[in-house]
Amino acid sequence: MSVALPRDLRTRPSSGLRFLASVGFAVGLPILLVLGWYLATQGSSSLYFPSPERVIDALTGSWLTSATMSKHVVPSLVRFVVGVLLSIVIGIVAGTVIGATPWLRALLEPMLEFFRAIPPVVLVPVLMLLLGIDDTMKLAVIVSGSVWPVLLNTVEGVRGMDPVLTDTSRSFRIRGALKYRYFVLPAASPQIMAGVRLCLSIGLILMVISEMFAASSGLGYQIVYFQRQYMIPEMWGGILLLGTVGVIVAAIFQLVERRVLHWYHGSREVARG
Amino acid sequence: MADKTPLLSVRELKKTYSSANGPVEAIGSITFDVFPGELVCIVGPSGCGKTTLLKCLSGLLSPTSGSVQLEGTEVTAPPKKMAVVFQEYGRSLYPWLTVEDNVGLPLKARGVAKAERSRTIERALVEVGLENARHKYPWQLSGGMQQRVAIARAVAYEPEVLIMDEPFAAVDAQTRADLEDLVRRVWKDLGVTVLFVTHDIDESVYLGERVLMLSNSPTSIQEDLAIDLPDERDQLSTRALPRFTELRTHVYEQIQRAKRGEVPSAV
Numbered sequence: 001m002s003v004a005l006p007r008d009l010r011t012r013p014s015s016g017l018r019f020l021a022s023v024g025f026a027v028g029l030p031i032l033l034v035l036g037w038y039l040a041t042q043g044s045s046s047l048y049f050p051s052p053e054r055v056i057d058a059l060t061g062s063w064l065t066s067a068t069m070s071k072h073v074v075p076s077l078v079r080f081v082v083g084v085l086l087s088i089v090i091g092i093v094a095g096t097v098i099g100a101t102p103w104l105r106a107l108l109e110p111m112l113e114f115f116r117a118i119p120p121v122v123l124v125p126v127l128m129l130l131l132g133i134d135d136t137m138k139l140a141v142i143v144s145g146s147v148w149p150v151l152l153n154t155v156e157g158v159r160g161m162d163p164v165l166t167d168t169s170r171s172f173r174i175r176g177a178l179k180y181r182y183f184v185l186p187a188a189s190p191q192i193m194a195g196v197r198l199c200l201s202i203g204l205i206l207m208v209i210s211e212m213f214a215a216s217s218g219l220g221y222q223i224v225y226f227q228r229q230y231m232i233p234e235m236w237g238g239i240l241l242l243g244t245v246g247v248i249v250a251a252i253f254q255l256v257e258r259r260v261l262h263w264y265h266g267s268r269e270v271a272r273g
Numbered sequence: 274m275a276d277k278t279p280l281l282s283v284r285e286l287k288k289t290y291s292s293a294n295g296p297v298e299a300i301g302s303i304t305f306d307v308f309p310g311e312l313v314c315i316v317g318p319s320g321c322g323k324t325t326l327l328k329c330l331s332g333l334l335s336p337t338s339g340s341v342q343l344e345g346t347e348v349t350a351p352p353k354k355m356a357v358v359f360q361e362y363g364r365s366l367y368p369w370l371t372v373e374d375n376v377g378l379p380l381k382a383r384g385v386a387k388a389e390r391s392r393t394i395e396r397a398l399v400e401v402g403l404e405n406a407r408h409k410y411p412w413q414l415s416g417g418m419q420q421r422v423a424i425a426r427a428v429a430y431e432p433e434v435l436i437m438d439e440p441f442a443a444v445d446a447q448t449r450a451d452l453e454d455l456v457r458r459v460w461k462d463l464g465v466t467v468l469f470v471t472h473d474i475d476e477s478v479y480l481g482e483r484v485l486m487l488s489n490s491p492t493s494i495q496e497d498l499a500i501d502l503p504d505e506r507d508q509l510s511t512r513a514l515p516r517f518t519e520l521r522t523h524v525y526e527q528i529q530r531a532k533r534g535e536v537p538s539a540v
Contacts, residue, residue: 172379
């Protein structure tokens, strides 16, 4: 059996080898895809599907310049980060309050489902009327879509607490802030983190969308601008940049998730044996 | 014992649950006293409302009628001087906290300063033989060790009454014997009053100074039996005593009668 399956990686003795192998698995497919892209576009003169070299040129030439970065990319990312952080904070706080208050939950849950079902894109014109076209509107668009998974997952997590652990906390009189810090929020954290993961990807999409209407700057605006000017390699460069941002965000999330939920993964591994 | 004032006093306790098919009477009427320093075992057929009784005693559930008093004060919420060890050790420890923090959290909630907390945790863990597991997480320990953590947490809380709800029902026989001896030792070392709920007749006779037998649902006290075994108990010699066998047989018969719904008989 010389075929190296990912399963086998876990049992390899050397951690250095294991690290190399996991890096190999992570970058292997992207390398193959780029190679395929390169081969497919050799000798092609298609306007819409430029070769990787041209896209990379456009990426470095039109995107990774200090002017574009400071005018378009960084403000977009700042809005994304602020919007997502707002969603997480609002979602966790409101979700905890709603989840811990049965009558409030009964009152709000149908309405929450209703609001969640509305695609935030259709709210953009309304929010524009209400909030204008500045950063506040863009943040509102991001939050209006990405807050729901955090909020609803927190409600579920806070509500679905183990009755034995609830009795334990009650009988040892663990109350108030301590109860939330050491019992309620950790107990809900696996579900909250699942909500945060969704919140991040929705937030990134909405960051782009919020810049597609009545905007004059931003990553999303610039991609649409290049598209309309038939600057196709530049457009692809922006898309590549966006994808890279997504990968970095996912990697950061995973790091945080492993720290926050180390007990959860650990106990599940033990339970599986 | 009759001249002492009871620590825990239960009077005509009754608990009725409402269900879709009308009210279900879990506890008919229970009256008993527990005196300071006693180790009382409560034993009864399965499904007789032991857990309901225990939840009423510990203030987690309010009775339909009747009263529970701890040192003359009505129990309406979990009292300060009471600690509970639950059956499901895997679900009563916080998996996100280390052993040390699991034991320490109730003390933190009570406002015990950090240095003192650390000393109390250390003492409690030594008491249950887990001083080396201080920084481990509960799920890294075996079932028996997890239940020791739960006992250490209850011990560190320094309660006057320690309530244990079938704590060893889910551990293997060998571990169970060790934990039974641990309960006897903790009881002696700390002078705490212990109320031990079990469905295991041998366990109730081996551990208890007194055994309260419950009848079938709706539950009442079938019999209140004093266990006149020597104070020093040992898994081998105590269980081999003729008196142990007599008491065990008696409790067994009473439980069988309780299952059939017969009226109690005297010893």
